[in-house]
Amino acid sequence: MRVSFAGYMIALIGVALVALVTHMALAxxxxxxxxxxxxxxVLAASVRFGTGPALVAAASGALAFNFLLLPPRFTFRIDGFDHVVSVAVFLAVALVTSRLAAELRAREAEANARAAANAEQAEFAALLSGDTPDVLTRALAWITARYGAARLIDRDAMPSEDPALSSLDLSAAGWALQGAEAAGHGSDTMPASDWSFLPFAPGHPGGSGMLAVARPMSGTTRRPEEMTQLQALARLIGQARDRLALADERQSRERLEDRDALRRTLLAAMAHDFRTPLTVLTGEVAALDGDLAAKDCALAQVHRLSAMMDDLVGAARIEGGALDPQIEAVDLVDCIDAACARLASALAAHQVERALPADLPLVAADPVLLTHILVNLIGNAARHARTRIAISATTDKGRISLHIDDDGPGIADDLHQRIFDRFARGAGSDRDGGTGLGLAIVKGFADAMALGVAAHRAPEGGARFTLFLPERQVVTA
Incomplete structure (x- = not known):
């Protein structure tokens, strides 16, 4: 009120000074x-004090102009139509001028306020630019120093009771989360609340949380422009939280990739370093004289270690992306014979039945990878079969289905899809007695050659593994 009164007085003093000057120098x-x-x-009052003092200056100036300058002078009577027009024009010009000056002043104030708000947002964004978790703590301290006590509320950790929040505050917080709009003190929703709640993503229900700011210590109600600024700060906090979450996820993924790379390197190194001594050991054991049973047992264990090393090499090649299948026409019977020869000691205690058509077509595959697949599938059957292993094949519309059955305990229904995962456990898996990688390598090699593989229960009990291979047409000249 004191400032407004001073503005009116200064406006009147200005009019009095102009009246004195014009009275003395009218001639x-x-x-x-x-x-x-x-x-x-009028202009000075409009720019400095606003519309009210400007209107007073305009009215008092018109009166002074009439009283001191227009004849008859020193009276408020206007003599002549032209003098009436002069006073009216002066008053109109003064009013329009004061209005324009007041609008310019308001726009200047608005521009200054917007510039200040933008500068504050830029300062706040710079504060949030770090990648350390404590940036959010610093941001809340920054808001607390300027607007009042501040805290963050996550959607997944919305409190049902909080000593700092009344039931009305909690209701306003719930409304802000559900409606994705500001609620509480200073807003149009539950303004009686002692806290202002501003979602991180206004207009997008289901956001991750919100900023809560307590009522100012002075007890005053927040102005709309202050709520707008707080909403902008809340949006910046939400963006910073998303950026920090992405950074954490990226770091976690990099750590996993580093561990996977180390594991692949270790697998490859182990397989490489073990292969040479195993080859030497196999030759030395085969050349030994003496107890044939002990010799056969030692050879079986060496072959088992060699198969494990083959699995490790296969796993390293799959995970390292080093597979480069050389697809050609392959005789499936020859690959089966080669696999059975490598598994001769493991198959010795079982009855191996073959039901392969005499006119079985050639298949399109990499012979080395296909033989490895068959070694793993037949070896898996040998580990779980009681007495019998059956190898059969059928053809249908250019596709060959190779079945390998055993009369073992079979595969649990819930494992049919997961049996080809690494280290899958359960009856019928290759976990017991193997590396736990055999069937995973079967799936990896099959995928590399665009072959299909599936696990089922065998018609007569036990497990059935089926490999689907395309025929390879051989063009003869």
């Missing part, structure tokens, strides 16, 4: 110039 100035001088206090 030199003339009425037109004197009237223009009376616009000066």
């Amino acid at each position: 030199h100035l003339g009425l037109a110039s004197a009237a223009l001088l009376f616009l000066l206090p």
